[in-house]
Amino acid sequence: MEMDTGHWKSRKVAIVGAGAVGSTFAYTLAERGLADEIVLLDANRELVMGQALDLAQGQAFFPSTQIRVGQPSDYADASLIVITAGAKQQPGESRLELVQRNAVIVRSLIDDIVRRNSPAVVLIVSNPVDVLTYVAHQRSGWKRGRIMGSGTVLDSARFRHLLARHCGVDVHNVHAQIMGEHGDSEFAAWSLANMAGMPIDQYCRTCAKCEDWHAVRRGVAEEVRHSAYHIIDYKGATWFAVALALAQIAGAILRNQRSVLTVSAVLEGEYGLSGVSLGVPSIVSSKGVEQVLEAELPPDEQQALAKSAGTLREIIAKLDPSGAP
Numbered sequence: 001m002e003m004d005t006g007h008w009k010s011r012k013v014a015i016v017g018a019g020a021v022g023s024t025f026a027y028t029l030a031e032r033g034l035a036d037e038i039v040l041l042d043a044n045r046e047l048v049m050g051q052a053l054d055l056a057q058g059q060a061f062f063p064s065t066q067i068r069v070g071q072p073s074d075y076a077d078a079s080l081i082v083i084t085a086g087a088k089q090q091p092g093e094s095r096l097e098l099v100q101r102n103a104v105i106v107r108s109l110i111d112d113i114v115r116r117n118s119p120a121v122v123l124i125v126s127n128p129v130d131v132l133t134y135v136a137h138q139r140s141g142w143k144r145g146r147i148m149g150s151g152t153v154l155d156s157a158r159f160r161h162l163l164a165r166h167c168g169v170d171v172h173n174v175h176a177q178i179m180g181e182h183g184d185s186e187f188a189a190w191s192l193a194n195m196a197g198m199p200i201d202q203y204c205r206t207c208a209k210c211e212d213w214h215a216v217r218r219g220v221a222e223e224v225r226h227s228a229y230h231i232i233d234y235k236g237a238t239w240f241a242v243a244l245a246l247a248q249i250a251g252a253i254l255r256n257q258r259s260v261l262t263v264s265a266v267l268e269g270e271y272g273l274s275g276v277s278l279g280v281p282s283i284v285s286s287k288g289v290e291q292v293l294e295a296e297l298p299p300d301e302q303q304a305l306a307k308s309a310g311t312l313r314e315i316i317a318k319l320d321p322s323g324a325p
Contacts, residue, residue, distance in 0.1 A: 010036045011254045014070055014078040014120070016109060017085030018042035018051045021125060024243035025082065025250075026055055026067070033063030034251050039070025039078075042085065075118040079286075080253050082246065083109055083136075086126035096318055102126055103135045103319055110139040121253050121288040124149040124264070125246065129182050131315050133264045134277040145288040149264030152178040152186055152279030154245040156262050158224045159188060166220065167195060167207060176200070177262050178224060179301075180278050180308030187304040188221040192281075192295055249284060256286040263289060267309075270294045271302065276309045276316070 013035040015022045022040065029035050038055075042048035048069050056067040075081060087101045106126065113122065122140075124133045124147065133149030140147055155178035164171035176193035180186040195203035210216050231238045252259035262279045270280070270292045281293040297305065 010077075010079075012037040012039070012074070012078045012080075013250065013254070014039050014041060014074050014081045016041045016081065016083045017126070018044070018048040019084065020237055020239040021242055021246075022082070022084040023051045023055070024239045025084070025246045026051070028243045028247040029250060030055060030058070030065045030067060031062045032247060032251070033065065034247065034254055035065055035080075037066045037068075039068055039074045041070045041072070041074070072112050073116065075113045075120065076116040078118060078120040080123065080250060081113060081118065081120045082123045082125060082250070084125040085109070086132075096315070099128060099131060099315060100320055102128075102132060106132045106136050107139045110136050114140055114142075120146075121286075122147045123246070123249060123253075125242070127182075128312075128315065130264045130276070130278045130312050131319075134266060134275075134312075134316060135319070137266045137277065144266040144268065145290060147266070148249075148282075148284070148289050149277060149279075150182070150242070150246060150249065151264035152180070152182050152262040153249060154242050155182060155186055155224055155227075155279070157241065157245060158227050159220070162220050162223055163193070163195070163200075166216065167203075167209070169195065177281060179262060179280055180305055181312055182264065182279060183311075184225065185304075185308040185311045186225060186279070187301065187308065188217070188224065189295075189297065189301055190217065191298050191301055252284040253286055253288065258283050258285045258290065260284075260293065265289045265292050267292065271297070271305055273306065273309045276312050278305075278308060278312060280305075 015026055018040045026038050029038055040048050040052050052067055052069045124136055126132055129149040137147045159176045159178050160171050160174045163176055164174045173196045177189045178186050179189045193200040204213050228238055260281055261284050263282050264277045264279050265282045266277045267273045282289045283291040
C-alpha cells in the first residue's frame with residue numbers, strides 16, 4: 001500500500017546569517033531533529049559554504065535532515081525564516097546609526113520574503129530585536145502573528161536558572177518571566193513567578209533561607225540584566241544559550257506546540273500599549289504568535305512595562321521615516 005503524502009509538508013527552516021548564532025542554531029535544530037531541511041544564507045559566501053559543509057558532514061550522528069547553502073528563492077516554501085544577520089557597530093558609530101543600518105537590512109530581507117509570497121513565520125533575532133521586529137512587521141503588511149522577535153525568552157531562561165541556583169531546586173520546577181525590552185529596560189515579573197506551583201512569595205515563606213528576600217530579588221534581577229554583558233566581556237559574544245532559546249521557539253512553531261513564551265510581539269492594545277513590539281507572554285504555534293496573553297500586572301510592573309515600551313518607541317520614532325532599504 002502506498003503512503004498518502006498529499007497532506008505532508010516539509011518542515012523547512014531558512015536561517016539568514018551563518019555567524020556564531022545562526023550556525024549554532026542550525027546545529028541545535030539538526031541535533032534535535034526539529035527540521036526536515038535547513039538552508040543557510042549569508043552575504044559571506046565562503047563562510048556559509050563552510051558552515052553548511054561542516055554541519056552536513058555530521059548527518060550520520062543526528063536525525064535525517066537535509067542541510068545546504070540556500071538562496072532567497074528558498075523563502076518561497078520555508079515554514080520558518082530566522083533572521084540573525086545584522087551589521088556590527090563601527091568605531092565612532094552611534095547606537096542609533098547602527099539601528100538604522102540594521103533596519104535597512106531587515107527591510108530589504110522582508111521585501112524579498114514578501115515578494116516571493118512566502119508562507120513562513122518570520123523570527124527576528126538581530127539586535128535591537130524589539131525595534132527590528134516592529135520594523136519588519138510594519139514593512140511586511142502582514143498580520144502581527146507571522147512576525148515575532150526572540151524577545152526575552154533567553155532572559156527568562158537566565159532568570160529561571162538564577163532562581164533555581166539560589167533556591168537549590170531543579171530549574172524545571174521554576175516558572176518565571178522577564179518582560180519588556182530585550183535590553184536595559186527589561187524587568188522581572190515577580191507577580192507571575194512560581195516555584196513548584198506555589199507563588200514565589202509563598203514559596204519563600206516556606207523556604208525561609210533568605211534573611212532579606214527583597215535584596216535577593218534585586219540582585220537576581222540585576223544579574224539577569226547584565227548576564228549578556230558579562231559573557232561578551234569574557235568571550236566576545238553569546239551564542240550557545242541563545243541558540244537553545246531559538247530552538248525552543250522554533251519547536252513551538254514547527255510542531256504547533258502552542259507553547260507560552262515571552263517572544264517579542266507587536267502589541268495592539270494589550271497592557272494598554274500599541275505601536276511597539278516587546279517581550280510578553282504569548283502562545284506560539286504554527287501560526288506564529290497565536291495570542292498575546294494579557295496578564296494582570298501589579299501597578300509597579302505595569303509601569304515598568306510602559307516605561308520599557310516608551311524607551312523602544314523613542315528609538316522607532318528616530319528611524320528614517322522613508323523606510324527605504
